[in-house]
Amino acid sequence: MSRPQQDKTSEERDRRVLELWERVVEVEQRLIPTGLHVFGRAAGERECVDLLRAVASFDRPECGARSLNDLVSEGLGLGSYERLLQDKSEQGWRTRARVDEVVRASVEMFVHQDATDACRLLESTANVDAAESLKVFELLAKIKHQLKTSGELDGFARALRGEYVEPGPGADIVQNPDVLPTGRNTHAVNPYAVPSRSAYERAGRVVETLLERHRAEHGRQPRSMALVLWGLDNIKTQGEGVAQALRLLGVRPVRDSLNRVTEVEPVSLQELGRARVDVVMTVSGIFRDLFGATMLLLDKAVRCVAELEEPDELNPVRANVRARVAEGDCTFDEAQLRVFSNAPGSYGTNVNFMVMDSQWESPEALGDLFVTRKCFAYGRNSQGRALEGREARGALARALSTVEAAYQNVDSFEIGITDVDHYFEYLGGVSKAVERHARARPAVYLSDALSRDARVRTLPEMVRLETRAKTLNPKWYEGMLGHGFRGVAEIESHVTNTFGWSATADAVDGWVYTEVARTYVLDEEMLERLSTLNPHSARSLVGRLLEAEGRGFWEAEAGVVERLREAFSELEDRIEGVA
Template sequence: MSSQPGKSLTEAERDQRVLELFHQLIEVEQRLIPTGLHVFGRPTEVGERADMLRMIASFDRPEAGVRALPDLVSENLGLGSYDALLKSASLNQSRVLEREQVNNLVSAAIHEFLQGGSEVAVSLLERTSNINRQDSMPVFALLEQISKQLETNNEVEALLRALRGEFIEPGPGADIVQNPAILPTGRNTHAVNPYTIPSTMAFDRAEAVAGNLLKRYLAENGRYPRAIALVLWGLDNIKTQGEGVAQAFWLLGVRPVRDSLNRVTEVEAIPLEELKRPRIDVVMTVSGIFRDLFSPTVLLLDKAVRLVARLDEPPEMNYLRRHVLEQVGNDVCRFDDAVARVFSNAPGNYGTNVNFMVTDSQWERDETLGDLFVTRKCFAYGRDSQGCAVEGREARAEMDQALGRVEATYQNIDTFEIGITDVDHYFEYLGGISKAVETRAQVRPSIYLSDSLSRDGRIRSLEETVRLESRAKTLNPKWYEGMLKHGFRGVAEIESHVSNTFGWSATADAVDDWIYTGVAETFVLDEAMLERLRTLNPHSAHSLVGRLLEAHGRGYWDADVNLLGKLREISGSLEDQLEGVA
């Protein structure tokens, strides 16, 4: 967004900058954020329910015969499809205003629905957007059902039934926007059949996301990435029915093949004429939970890699085959070693411990974090050329070789509820593998995340995502005031967000100075806020200040000298309070 110093902008450039800024503001405004922690046994509050219903209504629900509300509004106003409106709004100011008109009408309809019911909302859209009742009524019939379920909470009753050894009704586990069938809460969450992964719908959705990922890299670098490191988690693929797996397939240029029982047991190559781009070399790091829950899928991923590596195709159109042949020729190693691309922990082990090393400040050199990641994750899975199972064979050299070629790292974000600063596992995995790549390739990779639940399968850089999370949550009064309602635990949650943001500095140097400055000004230098924090939870308040000082000490934050002096003084005051001196 910043222009070069001393360079004046033309009127067109200035207008484009303002348009970009407006888009960012809208993105923050429309972000679905929690306004507090979930309290066991307590139903969703009205304000949060409105945000959820608006997001749920923003997607087609073919299983319920329901169309997305923004699509209905946009089309009946004569503005065309909402997806086209989203794309053109980035280039045209009038289209921006039209998108705002659609969004405002959708929000107004949801508000009227919560205040007066379906009939009132349907009538509003009929008057303002020319939408026929038969088109909009199914939307609000679905929202009425979901709203009632959000008002219901069976968690305490279900817990008591479980303690008595009674039956608990099963239910799917997913993001509420993605699958409202998870409601009501208080049910026994079940997983998915691993042989159905990826589902047909997940594979179709993944095409757009994988395509956008490659387009983003192509636009920034002038060519496709030759190798991408991909992070796959078990719970995420349960919730999306294997969308992350499907993205790996699309990058490799293969599709799943189903048998007569609808099980995915084979893969087949998508012809290059149909793919219209090179096949990407994909290095997959799967979590321990993924390894345990999706062992057939792990074998399928390995099978896909081996299939692509054996295709008789030009090396400039099949980067995986090119790299395998180069390694076999240069290192005189076996094909089975050169083709290893699916890595996880040793059997029975979980996690990378990168998060613990960062939060405990137990590292001196940057490469230590990447080395720890590889040490924990360098175990290969799949089958060898003779068909024998490879279940956790230590393959550090092979992983080092594969990561040394990686030019981009990537992880799919599958939920509106948990972002990359909410939990430490994101920087543990995506940050850890990015640092491992940087050390081995001697250059920092491009780091991307996808918002697979967005309408346009949006791809963001890590830096963009950290900025969005900071604006929408950490520095947003709506978010932190919601947390502070929970007292001790709320302050701990704020400190956790700051520490997780720091984790992205440690593993990827992806946090701007203004974010740390904003944290200091919001939570520490504001005397009234600091008093609230130290009263509710002095331990977390002290940790938060300490994390800011560590960020400066490690060179992640170029802070003002006077500001640092105040932080050190406040840190000492909090330490005295904890030790009973003050």
């Protein structure tokens, strides 16, 4: 909250207005799913201008197309779009709006008329060479065409007849338009190709932004961080998460003559220009399975940094390892363990199950469960023997005890931090575990590269953004409710996943619950819709709000709690009456 306006100078007010502007635009321009897919149905007539605009905003070197936003920005003589995005001044916002407007108009023209007209428009309004813009529209035309048909039922029928089903990559359309057509046998990636050169490049920028963000708020960069690594984003980005871990440590991947990443080498402190960061990697069981070679590489990276003779303040990995050995409670080998996952053959933290099934009393239980499930060490010991998931509870607890910040990548529009239970079970789980072992709550960050305006956000910022862009947004929930029964279950699941962030990281403002209650329960008409379409999920939603209140995540006004209780028992009656 800001100070009363009387105290503010006009400059302060202008600044505040621009900050609010940024927040509002951030919500407004966030891509969100506005419904569900039905297998076999073409996207056809559904609105695709925003999607195509997002596709066009990125460079597509694979088809020789450059970002429309850059083409327009340069055509207008405004320099690179990337630089425009950095400029948060009044002038910057105006310039950016000018570029965005031209881009939007051209994509709309493309969708409603054709590529030629769109190219002509760009040529006349922004001096964009038609040869350049045509490449973009050719890509968009291909996507638009592919969205008009669906090969899914045919792919299904072929699979069931025992025919060859063509393989295809997995991602969302904006990340990789080659996922179209669907109806194919999705594959992962060659683990030895990870991280790719471009992933390592991109990771450099994200890591510097992340450290900068932490410095701005804490005065210095973190000495140790906990990273959550998943298969999902690392497949789609060819290992950007892996590359981030390497960058934090200050090492680079080395390729052998067959172009496989099998070694690492340290980046000198001089070249790095900052201290290294110690990283504890809590890795999903899926990443562990899909990236076995990468697990070894990450372990090797830590061991290589631990052996560098550098000052403690610049090499916290070495400092932490030596401190632990000096404390006498573990060997040098043991003190270097940083790559942890589930026991072999097991998956998940179960923190999500515990939260959803309300099977916890003290919040510590969630952090302890995370450690129980994730304390299996991977990599190789100094004798070159594979650890293969040796139980190492003490090692994980010790490694977490120095952590100051936790971090994870978000990888798609459809799977945001409140869309699935996995983000809170991992990132929330690890932050709860750090809280327990480091005796201080870590700063928690997420980054996404879903739009050109990619940035690192704190967890509470991300929860607010997701809440505003999705949970409370009529465009989102009406889209879901268009799917009736399943839509109500989706809404309930968002509320429960939001609740998961309270449980694990205390990262949800009270107003979020107030607004959820106002939108879905206190609005009689809405409650009636939910109850008719899917009384079971409606009951769960109301129950979850009551639980949030009961656990003190939210101080509801007395009347509100009363109304929630009433609604809950009405729903119970209704469900039993239905029976």
